[in-house]
Amino acid sequence: MLILEQVKLKSHKRLIGLHPVVVAATLALIERSYARGVNIVITQGLRTIEEQDALYAQGRTKPGPIVTNAKGGTSYHNFGLAVDFALLLPDEKQVSWDLKRDGDADGMGDWTEVVQEAKALGFEWGGDFISIKDAPHFQMAFGLTTSQLRAGKEPTASQVAAAYIKIGKCTKEDSEVKKDVIVSVIVDGLKVADGVADEGVTYTPARAIAEALGATVSYDAKSKTVTINSKEAK
Structure with a gap:
C-alpha cells in the first residue's frame, strides 16, 4: 500500500508550470482524497x-472522438489554471476513469468523493459544464475568461489570498498581513515560471528555474531532498 508521499510523487511532474495556488489546491486534493481512501493521479x-x-x-x-470544444489558447490548461485526474487502481500503476467505481467500498463512488473535495477547495468541475461534460477536469478560473488571460490579465493578489484561505493554507488574518503577490520569474529574458512573494521571500518551482539554467533536478521522496546538478557538475 502506498503512503501519501508516494501517491503525491506520481503526480509531481504534472504540477510543473501550474499557478502556485493551483498546485497547493491540487496537493490538498490528493491529501483529502487519500484520507477518504481514494488515491488519485493528476494526468494533465x-x-x-x-x-x-x-x-x-x-x-x-x-x-x-471529440473530447473538447477548446482550441489552443481557449483552455484554462493553457494558463496553468486547470488539472485533469484519474483514479489510481490497487496495482498502483494503472488508472481508471470509471465514475461509478467504489474501490473503498464505502457506498459512495470514488469519483464523487474526489469531486466533493475538489469543490470544497474552490475548484470548478468539468462535469458541470453545459456543452461537453469533462468529468476528469478541475479548474480555478478566478472569474477570468480565457480571452482576458490571453490579454495578460491575471488573478489579483486578493483572489489568490482568498483561494489559499479556502484550501486552508493560511488564515484570513495571515492573508491581510502578508498580502501574497504573484511574481513572474524571468531567466535570460524568458519567463519560466510564476512564484509567490511573501514578506520578502519568493517561492518558485525549483524544477522550472533549474531546467531554464540547463541543470537537472531529481527528488528523493524518502529523504525529502531536491537535488540540482548543473552542467558544470557533470
Whole structure:
C-alpha cells in the first residue's frame, strides 16, 4: 500500500508550470482524497497551445472522438489554471476513469468523493459544464475568461489570498498581513515560471528555474531532498 508521499510523487511532474495556488489546491486534493481512501493521479496539468490544438483536432481532422470544444489558447490548461485526474487502481500503476467505481467500498463512488473535495477547495468541475461534460477536469478560473488571460490579465493578489484561505493554507488574518503577490520569474529574458512573494521571500518551482539554467533536478521522496546538478557538475 502506498503512503501519501508516494501517491503525491506520481503526480509531481504534472504540477510543473501550474499557478502556485493551483498546485497547493491540487496537493490538498490528493491529501483529502487519500484520507477518504481514494488515491488519485493528476494526468494533465499545464498544456501548450500546440497540445491543445492537437486535442481539438481529435474527432474533427484527426481520428478519435471529440473530447473538447477548446482550441489552443481557449483552455484554462493553457494558463496553468486547470488539472485533469484519474483514479489510481490497487496495482498502483494503472488508472481508471470509471465514475461509478467504489474501490473503498464505502457506498459512495470514488469519483464523487474526489469531486466533493475538489469543490470544497474552490475548484470548478468539468462535469458541470453545459456543452461537453469533462468529468476528469478541475479548474480555478478566478472569474477570468480565457480571452482576458490571453490579454495578460491575471488573478489579483486578493483572489489568490482568498483561494489559499479556502484550501486552508493560511488564515484570513495571515492573508491581510502578508498580502501574497504573484511574481513572474524571468531567466535570460524568458519567463519560466510564476512564484509567490511573501514578506520578502519568493517561492518558485525549483524544477522550472533549474531546467531554464540547463541543470537537472531529481527528488528523493524518502529523504525529502531536491537535488540540482548543473552542467558544470557533470
